[in-house]
Amino acid sequence: MKLIHTISELRAELARYERPAFVPTMGNLHEGHIALVKQAKPLGDVMVSSIFVNRLQFLPHEDFGTYPRTLEADCEKLQAVGCDIVFAPSESELYPEPQGYKVQPPTELADILEGHFRPGFFVGVCTVVLKLFNLVQPRYAVFGAKDYQQQMVIRRMVAQLGLPIEIVTGPTLRAEDGLALSSRNGYLSPSERAEAVQLSRTLKSMIAMLHAGEHNIAAIEQHAMHTLSHRGWKPDYMTVRRRHDLQPPQADDPTHGDRLVVLGAAKLGTTRLIDNLEV
Numbered sequence: 001m002k003l004i005h006t007i008s009e010l011r012a013e014l015a016r017y018e019r020p021a022f023v024p025t026m027g028n029l030h031e032g033h034i035a036l037v038k039q040a041k042p043l044g045d046v047m048v049s050s051i052f053v054n055r056l057q058f059l060p061h062e063d064f065g066t067y068p069r070t071l072e073a074d075c076e077k078l079q080a081v082g083c084d085i086v087f088a089p090s091e092s093e094l095y096p097e098p099q100g101y102k103v104q105p106p107t108e109l110a111d112i113l114e115g116h117f118r119p120g121f122f123v124g125v126c127t128v129v130l131k132l133f134n135l136v137q138p139r140y141a142v143f144g145a146k147d148y149q150q151q152m153v154i155r156r157m158v159a160q161l162g163l164p165i166e167i168v169t170g171p172t173l174r175a176e177d178g179l180a181l182s183s184r185n186g187y188l189s190p191s192e193r194a195e196a197v198q199l200s201r202t203l204k205s206m207i208a209m210l211h212a213g214e215h216n217i218a219a220i221e222q223h224a225m226h227t228l229s230h231r232g233w234k235p236d237y238m239t240v241r242r243r244h245d246l247q248p249p250q251a252d253d254p255t256h257g258d259r260l261v262v263l264g265a266a267k268l269g270t271t272r273l274i275d276n277l278e279v
Contacts, residue, residue, distance in 0.1 A: 022138035057124030
């Protein structure tokens, strides 16, 4: 496995390949990331993963400065599963000057849910992902389903810009108790870690209400918000949406009650967690 820090070296190394498979990450890797690499490796003729903590997708009060940088441990994990190239550029390498050109995703998809509570987040995501796509020129790129809205935004960016890339979604990996694996789980205290599973359990209860015939979506959402708030969480949203556009379902939708997804984001202590389950 080669660890590469510069764009010129990356391009020189990739010049002999035709079908790179790519998994972009911010590092601090867990088994969820590694599962994506395993899924991506057989798709291409070279397996590339990037490690870069992208300042553009952090709000001023968020954890950019304290986000764990664990490059040596990350490389050991990637090498163990057959990753061929790790691209780990410095900030000055990827952004040699202030990034004035940015990708603005459509507001109806990018300014709701995560985009509403983290303004500009998807501008930062799309900008760095497009830049990495331009550098790696992958044939396949794999993203995790835990970031449901993110992979949808990226998938539509690729389609609308006509990029020759197939976006593949990897399933959410979970701990035995059901907690979705996340780099930010490491911020949780032992007691918070025991409580954290309640996010996925509350999403499951929302699905149970739908399956039981509850048609009042607002009531389902309010019950979920109250459930977490009562346990000491600070939920941003617990919501039922259509899978294809993440808009609220309408009673006359031809797929109402069938093609839905429940999504949640909530802060436990100082740690913000997200999760989703398709209905």
